Amino acid sequence: MDRRTPATDPAVARRGETLLNDIEYRFRLMGQGPSPMSVDGRSLGHGLPRRAIALPELSAILMHPSCGYAARDTAWRLLVQRARTGDPAWRVGAVGVALPGLRFKAYLLAKLFTADVQAAIVEHFLRALGTVDPAKPGVVGNLLSAAFSKARAELREQEPASSGAPNHAAGTSLPPTPYGHPDLVLARAVTTGAITVQEAELIGATYLEEVTLTAYAERFGQPRWNLYKRRTAAVARLKAAIESGALSDLYTDVVNEATATAGLDVPTARKRP
Template identity: 35%
Template structure:
């Protein structure tokens, strides 16, 4: 789906793809005939006696902490199917349902991005849409996987901008203008230097920075929550040692830390 992100004379916010999607979504909510979604997909979370809910009500339900992951996956599976088969409004709805998470990602990385914020937002939306078109909806934790694809796109965009600024600068004695200590960029550097595998960097980023619960991460990986906890412990032990300038322990040396949180 192509979203018109040309800036308007009234507001620079209109240049942001995230703002464009949110505006389009609100248009679907406040029209004389707001877009609706079958209430049956909400199972026990559906309002009593209702055959359908508006997409505004749907987003509120999906954001509620009390809504089970199984219900969210059921809804997200249908949203992905509708986006793929009908596109248009349903693609807008799919992105809008993830808007709070996407805005959080954008705000977090904007602090480290020296380019136009609209460009960063565009990379986030583009990655989300690309993953929306290919994601396996038979696996659980659909939204966390979509969200993580957007997170990784933002991370790559910021890292690329930092590299560009570093190499383009003619004042080699000046410190970088970017906050190189930002947590997500630390993970990216640790991955590049071989301290962490890409999978372990993803796991730490998801569960420590993105707020994905260990249970959700375990479902995404197809393992138990305890296995994910142990894997994260060992990866973080290697990361901490590297950050402190200490020898990075081998995986076999970390077996003894299995019972520690």
């Protein structure tokens, strides 16, 4: 099996518009055969299966709403550690496990830019594997948010005339399965106009990826109170869309429950910018 990383594989680079599909194909191959790439669920604990878990199965387990935050963080700390050994196979494996989140971030970027957003998000995710602090909670959320912010900044420099309005060019359709993943409920909300791309990223990062509102505000250089007000208004529109049935899906309850959580890094008093 070819074990070059996605960012340096010229065959993949020529097909940038299908990069994530190519990575997924390679990732699935890693989970097959008599010796698939796997992690030891027994040593990871936190309710994960007490056996070898092939990476594609691990990805499915970690993205399921029933999987706890502690299990996600423990598994992702191990993936980051192995990716940092420099083994290309584990770098591809980490990208593969993160594919549901990467597809969502690429979808949001494709609403704003016409460049190769998939290549940008993968490149910056690979870089984030080497820089993220795995000791902090919400490891995968921190990885995805860092990759998104860096990719967006790079794409904005490449397309300085971009107005920030949604881009409906070819290739911006909803990403493929799993359609019920909470991130993709947010993607539907963007498509229907219930919330904006920026609001989807804000909600996704601070409610579903365990990135605190304070950390998010620092990352993007914005006042926390302003983000809090924007998020509150966006959540209200999102809830209205869910309750109306406009985003009908098996997992909309997951988003609804997450955004109903009280006291999640909510400022107690207005902060001056």
